[in-house]
Amino acid sequence: AERADGEDDDVNVWEDNWDDETHESEFSKQLKEELRKGGHPIA
């Protein structure tokens, strides 16, 4: 039988919330440092 949209045992294989930054990544820290060096005001 055909499997519909709802019955999905692989829902968890796709990540949606990767974009909200809960913790600061190494890359973000570097970016902040670089912007500070560039003389940009940091919030």
Added chain:
Amino acid sequence: IDNCGPLYSKFLMADKVAYNYFLGRKALFDGELSLAEKSLMYAFRNCPAECMSNKKKILIYLIPVKMFLGHMPTASLLHEYRLDEFQEVVAAVKDGDVGRVDAALTKNEPFFIKCGIFLVLEKLRTITSRTLFKKVSQIIGTTQIPLEAFLTGLRLVGVTDVNMDELECIIANLIAEKKIKGYLAHQQQKLVISKTNAFPTLSSVTSS
């Protein structure tokens, strides 16, 4: 096939999976992302679990589609299907590190070319730039961001061949695609962004 009415229910599932797989591939190359997602998800879901190598073939096209729509494959999915070539690309796209995306694509270039998705994956640079610009904006913390700050960000990731005009072009395209809510103040050399939700989640911007 879409217009065959009740006859469709008589088709073998294997044929329907194959049909949707090719339909989805074509849609991906035509840039019709929602059709591509629908077809490839159908194929992936209805392909029996024991047909691992077929499911893997579907995933090779489904993964880029999902990424463009803002849904990133988990590391365990990639590992399970022996698609570790994607790991570094996914990590770099999530980070907004354009330089690392380029490096990851180059590293696995023969594999991606063999799959026929190298040129498709190159378009991930657009959403990666968007994420980089989002991070820069959050760090600056105001609604008026000097374009110079974005160039600083690009230079950090090793992108040195973009000048101010090209940067404005990249940003203008992101605005047109509704991936950034704001406008360019060319005279002031600034990007003015919306006070709220200036960088909507990619999964909410499915118009492309």
